[in-house]
Amino acid sequence: MALPKILVLGAGYGGLMTTVGLQKELNQQEAEVTLVNLNSYHHVTTKLHEPAAGTLPSEYAKVDIDSVLDRNKVRFIQDKVTQVDPDKKEVQLDGGETLSYDYLVFGLGSAPETFGIKGLLDHAYFIRNLNGARLIREHMEKAFAEYNTLEEKRDDLLTIVIGGAGFTGIEYVGELVDRLPELCREFDIPREKVRLVNVEAAPTVLPGFDKELVDYAVKYLEERGVEFRISTPIEECTPEGVILKGGEKIDAATVVWTGGVRGNPLLEEAGIETARGRVKVDEYLRAPGYEDFFVVGDSSLIFNEEERPYPPTAQMATQQGQYLSKNLVAKLRGGSMQPFSFDLKGTLASLGRGSAIGIAFGKKFFGGKASFLKRVNDWRWFYLIGGLSLMFKKAKF
Amino acid sequence: MALPKILVLGAGYGGLMTTVGLQKELNQQEAEVTLVNLNSYHHVTTKLHEPAAGTLPSEYAKVDIDSVLDRNKVRFIQDKVTQVDPDKKEVQLDGGETLSYDYLVFGLGSAPETFGIKGLLDHAYFIRNLNGARLIREHMEKAFAEYNTLEEKRDDLLTIVIGGAGFTGIEYVGELVDRLPELCREFDIPREKVRLVNVEAAPTVLPGFDKELVDYAVKYLEERGVEFRISTPIEECTPEGVILKGGEKIDAATVVWTGGVRGNPLLEEAGIETARGRVKVDEYLRAPGYEDFFVVGDSSLIFNEEERPYPPTAQMATQQGQYLSKNLVAKLRGGSMQPFSFDLKGTLASLGRGSAIGIAFGKKFFGGKASFLKRVNDWRWFYLIGGLSLMFKKAKF
Structure with a gap:
């Protein structure tokens, strides 16, 4: 049988x-x-914003399927x-x-989910998988590298527009904020020349999330130079950047869409x-x-x-x-x-390496404690699929 | 007066x-x-092949002019x-x-010096200064990142043509050989898909250099997968790659010209x-x-x-x-x-991190010893312009 x-x-x-x-x-x-x-690997979607920003080598955001499957029991087809x-x-x-x-x-x-925004599929990048995440990072770094090679400086090379201020958008912005000092040092670029603009159609960042936590995140990121455009849909994405509702045009070499799935x-x-x-x-x-x-x-x-x-x-x-x-x-x-x-069980959003916000065990968490919980949660996933040995291999302590 | x-x-x-x-x-x-x-910095030309390959952060290939000048004695104008x-x-x-x-x-x-080769100034990259070196690296990395995002695989994205097998060309190829395993790991690319092709019009690599040393370098690099095209001028550089004399066409996303000044x-x-x-x-x-x-x-x-x-x-x-x-x-x-x-006093060419060839004190040196002498020579330069403190800051021991 x-x-x-x-x-x-x-x-x-x-x-x-x-x-x-x-x-x-x-x-x-x-x-x-x-x-x-x-692919021959599982990518850790909740960590893709890190290789996308360049704060984590991709090996920590993926797990070789071979390392968790018992091929005597499961057939794997790539x-x-x-x-x-x-x-x-x-x-x-x-x-x-x-x-x-x-x-x-x-x-x-x-x-x-592009909500029918013109040009988005053609000109924006997406944090959907590891290949796409790495391409965003390399595209951004090449734009930074190009900046000082030009006689006529193009500030759009140093402008990154992030469409969507949901979880992925905010976590990616948080990583970028962490990455920028290193990028500016490596490419001899003054930090104040770099613009991070997070555009969100909804009337708040992290729609549906606790207001106190949202305010903490916005303050944290704004203090680190992030510009927010809230209640502002993107009308069009072009090869030069984005056009926002109301007419504001932002020239940006890098546009990353995190607005929904x-x-x-x-x-x-x-x-x-x-x-x-x-x-x-x-x-x-x-x-x-x-x-x-x-x-x-x-x-x-x-x-x-x-x-x-x-x-x-x-x-x-x-x-x-x-x-x-x-x-x-x-x-x-x-x-x-x-x-x-x-x-x-809870909801946690990181704001870069050392900070996060979230709700867990029915309580609100901010900053370093939330960041720690977030990391424990990442570790838990590795533990669930590959036990302690995978957890120790992939966790960045 | x-x-x-x-x-x-x-x-x-x-x-x-x-x-x-x-x-x-x-x-x-x-x-x-x-x-x-x-620029506000001196770039260390003999080290530019390292940031160009991505084996060294650019801070080790530059010296802030402010850190070596006494502004009471010298006026500096950028x-x-x-x-x-x-x-x-x-x-x-x-x-x-x-x-x-x-x-x-x-x-x-x-x-x-392009020797009138058509398309070289428009389509090739040059290791001439730090900005150009970093751009080569980022261009190459973006090409590697793009490879796995495409449904139809484009092998030219993983092909690097180096025009010129003089000192800069050979040293750059040596660094690339060192960098490739890391690049392949980061971007999930099989090493055998990557091609490094060094094209030289003269009948030998390192023209004018001692034959025994040249043979050592060629063997070392060929064993690590480098393809040489000797006695083969580049006829034309196009957006798709290069066309060699004799008609061979090499599709390559990255063409780096080191053929002369x-x-x-x-x-x-x-x-x-x-x-x-x-x-x-x-x-x-x-x-x-x-x-x-x-x-x-x-x-x-x-x-x-x-x-x-x-x-x-x-x-x-x-x-x-x-x-x-x-x-x-x-x-x-x-x-x-x-x-x-x-x-x-001598002539040394590195072949990546751990090897080099050269002549110093009237003797031939190969491998690790030559590599050590080469590094000592780098240190000497930092010492000459900025004393021990600069040397300890910039030297990678």
Whole structure:
């Protein structure tokens, strides 16, 4: 008798946590588990703002999949998923292979939400994966290097516009603030020539976050030279920079968009009902109408008790992965599935190397203490997927 | 009575050594010494291949002029020299100032010699100053960063063509060989995808150098993956790469030209007789026909006993500066000038961090020993201009 096939797409928080959980619980006679991922590594999305700013070498923001998988229990395929067919129960890979499944775990992450802003996809950079993060850093450094080679100085080379003041935007700005002194020293650039402009359409930075924490973050970053444009949508992104609503034009060689994410387009293409590309999953994380199609991470949409969607976070994806691996094991063994419930443990946003803000254990944290909690949280992730040895390898103490 | 005015143009090896020498010997009542330099720092030309490859932060390849000048004795002007008039005895600066002099020391360095190769000035990079060196590094790193972001892989992004296998070319290639493992790790690039191609028109690398040393260098670099194209002139440099004589086309995102230097164009523009821009100076380092116009460094041309020109080197420029400061002091004090004679102490070329080749004390040196001598030589330069304290600050032990 053929073993049931569990196919996991994507080695993000959700997919990798599911896979590692299955690998721990199942023996080789219970199921055939396959993981597909574009790269040979998992990138730590919550740390990508660090290699993007240049404050962390990329090896600390990635984990080789080989280092956490037991290849006796899990087959790993490095390839790109090009199509998902939930009716045929098949997945197409770019390399030509067709994979069939009994259970599919879709964790292929998000696509950037540009809100129809003209020119954004062509001229802005995105902190979406490690390749993109490193490219931002190198683009910015090349612009800084170019500055002093020109007879006619171009100040736009030293201007960085960050679109979006949500978590990624604020954390990236915080890292840039930390990086600038080193960059200015290396390239003989006066600090006051460099502009960091954070543009946000909503009436506040970190929309939805506690006001006292938001005020702390804004003050901290403004004191370090960051300019905020709040309640100010970007109208257009051009090769020269951005044009803001109201007409302000900011010449900037580097524009980074962190303004939001939508679900992975493969889901819509598969005919699954989505809202901004995300699938409103049922209590077992299943796509509507399917018994065997689970969605985790950024492409899943879950509502809280006030019927508002939870933002897509690593915390959510991790819990989904932990939940799903347990439930799939139960199901394979003839048990019943339990409904998923999200347990919000806290929310932390870093403001560079030494500071952060956030809520944890029902309390507000600021500065160094929050920064420490944030780091502990990073370490926890390495521990969850690779145990103590991975944690000690990847944690920067 | 007005003090005699000594004007030094350029804070390279020749100009800075002259200035530091004058500052040591003269008191404020003897002369008015002015130094003009484009940047606020002296760059260490013999180390520029290191920041260009990314093996050394730029602070170790530069010296703040303020840190070696005594402002009570020397006036420093940071500006660009736009014109020299040896008949009016005046120098024009870009900022608008006109400086007059009684004695001029011209040490403004070289311009690249492109031998008329089409497209070189537009599409190649040059290791001429710190700004240019850093730009090469950032350009190369951005190309590496871009590689994995593209669906269609472009191997030219990982190809670096080095035009010229003289000292600068070979030393730069040596540094790149050292840097590549780190670059490949940081950007997730297989080392075998990266190509380093060193193209030289002459029938050997390091033309004019001892054959046994040349063979050592070629073997060392070839074993580390460097491809040489010897006796192969570059016909054209394009936005896509280079076209070699014979028709071979190499697609390369990064082309660095190290193929030679000519004298500073300001000399020809001043009506002074030059050969490839360089001035054949007399035994007192004076331009022909002038009693008060001294040329040091890359723009000066000096012949050895076999009537062959010495190559322009830091060693030559340093000795010229030491000589000239002593002679100017003698002259100011009513003494007579002594003729200059060059004392070739040795020649060393590094092959990356741990290896070098060269001749010193009449002996050949290879590998680690040569590399150590090379470093000692770097330290000596810091010692000469700034004493022990500068040496300990700038030397990487």
